[in-house]
Amino acid sequence: MRNWLLAAAVLALYLLHQDFWFWNAARPLVFGFLPVGLFYHAAYSLVVAGLMWALVRFAWPAHLEADAESAGTVPNPTAGTGERP
Amino acid sequence: MIPAVVVFLYLGVVLYIGIFAFRRAGGREEAEGYFLANRSLGQYVFLLSLFGTNMTAFTILGSAGHAFANGVVTYGLMGSSSALVIPLTLYLFGTRVWALGKRFGFMTPVQMYRDRWECGHIGTAIFAVQATLLVPYIVIAVMGGGTTLSAVSGGVVPYWFGGLIVAAVVMSYVFFGGMQGTAWVNTFQTVLFLTFGAAAVIFISVSIGGFPQAMERLADAPETAALLTRERVPPKFFFSYMLIPLSSIMFPHISIFCLTARRMGQFKKTVIFYPLCILAIWLPCTFLGLAANAMTDVPGIESKLEARATLAAEREILSPAETADQQRAAAGDDVIILMLEHYAPLWLAGLLGAGIMAAVMASDSQILALSTMFTEDVFAYYGGRSRFGPAVQVQTGRLFVVLIALVAYVIALQAPPGIFGIAVQYAFSGFTTLLPLLVAALFWRGSTKWGALAVVLWTAVTMAAIAVLQAVVPAPPPGTAIPVWTVAGVDVITRTPGGTDVLGYMPVLPMLIGSSLLMMVVSRLTPKPAAATLARYFPVESPLRQN
Numbered sequence: 001m002r003n004w005l006l007a008a009a010v011l012a013l014y015l016l017h018q019d020f021w022f023w024n025a026a027r028p029l030v031f032g033f034l035p036v037g038l039f040y041h042a043a044y045s046l047v048v049a050g051l052m053w054a055l056v057r058f059a060w061p062a063h064l065e066a067d068a069e070s071a072g073t074v075p076n077p078t079a080g081t082g083e084r085p
Numbered sequence: 086m087i088p089a090v091v092v093f094l095y096l097g098v099v100l101y102i103g104i105f106a107f108r109r110a111g112g113r114e115e116a117e118g119y120f121l122a123n124r125s126l127g128q129y130v131f132l133l134s135l136f137g138t139n140m141t142a143f144t145i146l147g148s149a150g151h152a153f154a155n156g157v158v159t160y161g162l163m164g165s166s167s168a169l170v171i172p173l174t175l176y177l178f179g180t181r182v183w184a185l186g187k188r189f190g191f192m193t194p195v196q197m198y199r200d201r202w203e204c205g206h207i208g209t210a211i212f213a214v215q216a217t218l219l220v221p222y223i224v225i226a227v228m229g230g231g232t233t234l235s236a237v238s239g240g241v242v243p244y245w246f247g248g249l250i251v252a253a254v255v256m257s258y259v260f261f262g263g264m265q266g267t268a269w270v271n272t273f274q275t276v277l278f279l280t281f282g283a284a285a286v287i288f289i290s291v292s293i294g295g296f297p298q299a300m301e302r303l304a305d306a307p308e309t310a311a312l313l314t315r316e317r318v319p320p321k322f323f324f325s326y327m328l329i330p331l332s333s334i335m336f337p338h339i340s341i342f343c344l345t346a347r348r349m350g351q352f353k354k355t356v357i358f359y360p361l362c363i364l365a366i367w368l369p370c371t372f373l374g375l376a377a378n379a380m381t382d383v384p385g386i387e388s389k390l391e392a393r394a395t396l397a398a399e400r401e402i403l404s405p406a407e408t409a410d411q412q413r414a415a416a417g418d419d420v421i422i423l424m425l426e427h428y429a430p431l432w433l434a435g436l437l438g439a440g441i442m443a444a445v446m447a448s449d450s451q452i453l454a455l456s457t458m459f460t461e462d463v464f465a466y467y468g469g470r471s472r473f474g475p476a477v478q479v480q481t482g483r484l485f486v487v488l489i490a491l492v493a494y495v496i497a498l499q500a501p502p503g504i505f506g507i508a509v510q511y512a513f514s515g516f517t518t519l520l521p522l523l524v525a526a527l528f529w530r531g532s533t534k535w536g537a538l539a540v541v542l543w544t545a546v547t548m549a550a551i552a553v554l555q556a557v558v559p560a561p562p563p564g565t566a567i568p569v570w571t572v573a574g575v576d577v578i579t580r581t582p583g584g585t586d587v588l589g590y591m592p593v594l595p596m597l598i599g600s601s602l603l604m605m606v607v608s609r610l611t612p613k614p615a616a617a618t619l620a621r622y623f624p625v626e627s628p629l630r631q632n
Contacts, residue, residue: 013169014169022315029300035313037314041165042364042368045164061181067624068187
């Protein structure tokens with residue numbers, strides 16, 4: 001369930017990037033100098049960082065590291081053996 | 086001349102870092118040490134170096150120039166889209182590439198593809214396409230280095246000598262330091278341009294008496310008001326541009342870099358902080374490029390604005406040659422340098438020049454990646470290592486570094502400036518088109534080597550088709566378009582001033598759809614790898630398994 005929510009959040013942020021509602025708007029100038037469309041995308045980047053934190057915090061694929069460490073390094077089967085498949 | 090002296094000092098520091106890394110490694114002659122820093126990078130070096138590797142000459146100079154001409158759209162187009170897509174690809178694919186590299190000892194993506202799909206020469210075909218798409222980056226970095234050194238020295242250092250110095254410095258620290266040296270240099274460079282980028286914004290803001298007045302002026306003037314909105318940008322173009330950052334993980338220097346982390350946990354900070362780094366670099370660059378339109382007291386910028394006004398007013402009567410001249414005069418790639426020269430004190434202009442050089446010199450990772458790929462995927466694979474030994478393999482890699490730097494320099498001297506800019510632009514589409522290779526290798530056990538070959542051929546053919554189309558049909562003047570293929574009154578393919586459109590979208594959209602479909606259809610029709618191979622990649626108990 002948690003993974004589905006995070007996936008939905010990623011999809012939602014993907015869609016929120018297409019902010020047609022600010023497409024033709026220059027004002028208000030946020031803080032007196034940032035056009036609202038530019039401010040939106042700056043704030044969007046901050047929200048993305050929050051989403052990335054949530055992915056790392058709640059859906060980190062730790063099993064990949066455990067698998068890699070427990071298996072030990074298997075010799076690279078395709079490099080330098082001189083025996084091509 | 087002071088800025089040039091600071092830049093030369095900076096180049097000396099960079100060179101020292103690379104050679105220091107070599108001495109610290111005790112001249113180690115093992116391939117994994119030289120090419121992957123023994124998979125030992127810590128989390129902060131990993132974050133800053135990976136970010137620095139992704140930042141090219143375009144990030145600082147080109148993004149400001151793009152914003153100067155196109156306005157606020159630059160950040161949404163290239164900044165915030167990358168802020169979402171790049172860390173997401175590192176989270177989804179980078180971690181898995183690291184795990185497989187750690188487990189099976191892979192040093193390049195091609196080694197993984199060869200093992201995963203039990204193929205040999207198809208892996209060589211993947212190497213060839215990736216290498217072809219990567220070369221223009223190295224050339225354009227040398228060109229950018231020559232231009233920047235020439236600009237910050239006021240023309241005292243000629244373009245050919247500037248390019249030579251940049252090529253020699255990059256070649257030297259990659260030659261000696263390998264991945265360790267390159268990673269440290271990239272870390273130093275990233276800190277430099279993050280720090281001094283912020284300083285540039287503050288100094289310019291103070292010098293012009295704050296930005297609000299400048300923005301009000303731009304918003305009120307009819308000829309510049311559109312720069313504060315996206316009204317000149319078609320939504321279809323904006324939407325399809327979101328696919329471009331998918332190319333990042335497919336660039337060999339990025340996927341190889343994923344193998345250098347000591348632990349998979351080193352990805353965590355990179356995934357979280359990457360959007361913030363994007364914000365810290367791209368927002369100031371975009372904003373300064375936009376604000377440059379209000380800085381009519383800067384002589385170089387004033388002449389650019391005049392050229393832009395001439396283009397807008399006399400488009401119908403200008404000859405093609407005159408139009409090209411005016412377009413060159415209006416181009417804004419150097420607006421940040423012009424603003425710094427005008428507003429910043431000399432010492433700061435020098436430091437900022439060094440920051441710009443840091444971004445321009447991002448070709449180090451690409452040179453090293455090409456060298457790694459050549460020595461691992463060609464030299465070692467075709468018997469070189471077993472015949473001559475691992476020490477010769479590393480020496481071959483170093484020799485290849487010298488060769489690439491020399492070839493890039495010679496091409497940079499000969500080539501017209503615009504050609505490689507276009508090549509780089511379409512390389513992004515090419516690497517995005519190759520993405521189904523990675524997705525299928527990691528997640529789909531039903532994928533086959535023939536599906537992979539179909540993706541590679543499709544990428545090569547579509548890239549060639551675009552190149553031919555754009556050579557045969559010259560770019561129309563700004564604001565116009567030439568229909569190339571029309572079906573039932575609908576323009577399917579259109580030649581635009583900036584490139585090519587397919588049904589109004591960037592070519593990358595149909596290219597990616599095509600490569601995905603080919604991977605699915607061809608894989609379903611062709612024999613799968615052996616069960617033993619699949620079991621190594623998709624063990625029953627592993628969540629990697631995706632049916």
